[in-house]
Amino acid sequence: MGGDHAPDSVIAGVKSAEKQYPDVHFLIFGDEDKVRPYIRKYALSADRFDFVHTPDYVASNEKPSVAVRQGRKSSLWLAIDAVKQGQAAAVVSSGNTGALMAFSKLILGTMPGIHRPAIVTILPTRKGECVVLDLGANAECDARNLVEFAVMGEAYCRAVLKREQPTLGLLNIGSEDIKGRDEIREAAQILRESALNENFKGFVESDDIALGAVDVFVTDGFTGNIALKAIEGTARLMVNLLKDVAANSFISKLGFLLALPSLKRLKKKMDPGRYNGAMLVGLKGISIKSHGGADAFGFANALGVAVDAVKHDLQGNIAKQLSTISLEKEEAE
Template sequence: MKKHLTIALDAMGGDQAPAVVVHGAHLARERYPDVHFVFFGRSDDVQPLLDAAPLLKKVSRFVHTDDVVQAEDKPGKALRRSRQSSMALAIESVKAGECDVAVSAGNTGALMALAKFILRTLPSIDRPALASLLPTYKGECVMLDLGANVECDASNLVEFSVMGAAFARTVLGLQRPRVGLLNIGVEELKGNEEVKEAAEILRTSDLPMEFCGFIEGNMIGAGETDVVVTDGFTGNVALKAVEGTAQLIGRLVGDAFRSSWRARLGYLLARRGMNGLRDHLDPNHHNGAVMLGLNGLVVKSHGGATVEGYATAIGVAIDMAHHNLIHLITKDLGGVAMDRQESEPLTLETDKQAESKSA
């Protein structure tokens, strides 16, 4: 890792900000002692926390701002009125080259809108995508898009595949990630035309990945692939279904072990294994969604992340910056066997209106 990698932190973003942000950074500093931090937020809230953590303060800089993006703010409002917010200034520091990557646990829609507006997309990318890590039977997998693009064509799905594979190489340490397109069946004749066309392009492209064809939803948790690619509508629904299933399992297992004294005794005997299961399914151990395809690095932490979870998101940010993810994506797209055409990036209507008003 290069010395003095610098992480921009939106200190006011998240359910328990700024305490979780500062304490999470303190934990990350212990794991990555060469990393520096820049905190953006309200001095009355953040400065006392930094003063109480002298080792963290030694490798940190603080930038005061009164403006904060609220959880209920719409993306358009964030673009129009929050350009001096802690979230926006953290992203601006990446654009200016002052920081290597920005991390925020704040409003997801606002973060996506501000990041797209400030950083723009890479020249070779039509649309950015939101990617995250999910627990599987074999470890973890990358899934994208998780909501940034409701409708996608074949070229978008191919771009997502390239970006997801590059992300898996940096964060999961895989040389040739296994990539699958989420579909209603594994047969080549199934699915819509966009999915089938994307599959054909990926089969004929020279890329640092192993394309596995189509996978179904029940194969995600089995760890059949390292990267699951789909459009944002399907991906967001699948993500919520996976999270809901994990919560259901946890509640059912808890109820079962509380059902009788024999069951409680069984829990005592199986406690170590149950704790391992709980940790594997804990979203804080897989925290850190990434906006791939931007001309800069931005990580979205769960709003309700714990200190451990926020430190995990910082770790994802460090891995991306250390392995120069943007360079990998740009390089890998050169191996895609398709005619690339310039097209207008997908933005929300409110985002377009906001851009014209702020011009």
């Protein structure tokens, strides 16, 4: 029951998700004395949830290594363990990101054929939306890791964005075949010789993300995290520039008022809450990270990501696609 606005935003998000997903039952973990008032406030349907009381929690600033040693009775640990035990189909948390990753890998374990899980999310583009991974779970990756990310990203795109034939691209410093580090070029060669070849479009650059040049952008966690933060910073800059221009003169203010309906539509499209819910893919269970500052709308969308992943058997699709790609060369090396 973590997050900047928990438990209010979490329970409000569950209430919203109740309406969107009438066939979903919720398992809520937390301190009953703190959470129950919000369950009453938002009038959760008694037959739509079960509550598991635990006063222990992982603080937002707690180191993952400390959390692993001391947090085995925390709400986060118990929620993830519920997925392992088959009591829940997925876990969604707005709490400590490092602890969520550490607990998820330790409790759930990685899928057969997957060496490293990756953080994947959805971002807005000129054409609609795209999938980007890894966003920070793995600072350094070899060719095999990148190919595994491509497989997982392709399956995720099918499940969440409903794309029947997702196109793939490896994020690089140029589109030419000679550009980039050895592991990126090696991963490209493996993908060209794999079952994903038809939809693999080669190398893409960071400005292609906003253009939506492909459906799935694959990169290492170091590069992906920097790209994500740059995109977020640019979005905030544009908002501030628009505000400054609008306040510049009376004519500017008038023009701003006339454009307000269009600007509201733009704000809605760019609302981070629409794209909330980053999944740690590659595990033997579904683990979703909601942004710590997410409101009820954002948390409900993170729950929606979990629902889509379960409904479309994301784990099974990843395993099926992975079986079609030969990685014997990397294993021999």
